[in-house]
Amino acid sequence: xxxxxxxxxxxxxxxxxxxxxxxxxxxxxxxxxxxxxxxxxxxxxxxxxxxxxxxxxxxxxxxxxxxxxxxxxxxxxxxxxxxxxxxxxxxxxxxxxxxxxxxxxxxxxxxxxxxxxxxxxxxxxxxxxxxxxxxxxxxxxxxxxxxxxxxxxxxxxxxxxxxx
Numbered sequence: 001x002x003x004x005x006x007x008x009x010x011x012x013x014x015x016x017x018x019x020x021x022x023x024x025x026x027x028x029x030x031x032x033x034x035x036x037x038x039x040x041x042x043x044x045x046x047x048x049x050x051x052x053x054x055x056x057x058x059x060x061x062x063x064x065x066x067x068x069x070x071x072x073x074x075x076x077x078x079x080x081x082x083x084x085x086x087x088x089x090x091x092x093x094x095x096x097x098x099x100x101x102x103x104x105x106x107x108x109x110x111x112x113x114x115x116x117x118x119x120x121x122x123x124x125x126x127x128x129x130x131x132x133x134x135x136x137x138x139x140x141x142x143x144x145x146x147x148x149x150x151x152x153x154x155x156x157x158x159x160x161x162x163x164x
Contacts, residue, residue: 031110031130033126033127033128033129033130034128034129035080035081035128035129035130036129037129039055042054042055042080045080046079046080047153049153050079050080050153050154053132053151053153053154054079054080054131054132054153054154055131055132056132057116057123057132058132058151059134059151060098060151060152060153061097062096062097062098063097064097064152065098065099065151065152065153066152067099067150067152067155067157068097068098068099068152070091070099070157071088071091072088072157072159073088073089073159073160073161074088074157074158074159074160074161075087075088075105075157075158075160076088076091076099076101076150076155076156076157076158077155077156077157077158078126078128078129078131078133078154078155078156079131079153079154079155079156080126080129080131080154081126081128081129081131082156083108083126083127083128083129084105084108084158085104085105085108085109085126085133085150085155086101086103086104086105086108086148086150086155087105088160090102090103090104092140092141092142094140094141094147094149096147096149098134098149098150098151098152099149099150099152099155100140100147100148100149100150101147101148101150102140102142102143102144102146102147102148103144103146103148104124104148107127108126108127108128109124109125109126109127109133109148110124110125110126110127110130111123111124111125111136112124112125114135121135121137122135122136122137123135124136124148124150131154132151132154133148133150133151133154133155134148134149134150134151134154135148135149136148136149137149
């Protein structure tokens with residue numbers, strides 16, 4: 001009888017571990033990006049601050065970024081690879097200290113669960129290179145209810161004005 005209980009316990013424990021691993025695999029699928037560079041290549045192309053934010057998921061201090069109070073007509077693109085991410089007409093004043101947008105250009109952002117710092121957030125990454133942009137929150141004041149909170153150091157602005 002003891003042998004049967006022991007075998008049952010091992011089988012049950014094995015299925016439990018297998019199920020946990022299956023759940024982890026479902027939550028975090030491996031993403032392959034079109035732009036795939038080594039860490040050394042990124043370090044050569046980006047400033048130390050840009051590298052820390054885009055590759056190491058860092059965050060710039062609030063109210064210090066060049067695009068926090070920037071409201072010109074154009075497109076904000078990923079600083080690492082140049083992919084367009086946000087249109088200027090989706091930007092709004094959020095008073096959070098970082099540039100905020102109500103939505104991204106379709107297909108430009110990958111969303112990933114972030115449990116760092118003891119909280120659950122949704123990280124936003126460039127879908128072309130995997131560069132960390134910031135996080136998206138469900139507290140936006142616009143019709144979408146979203147607030148894409150982005151680091152200025154992870155983006156560039158391309159003005160829509162044409163020099164004729």
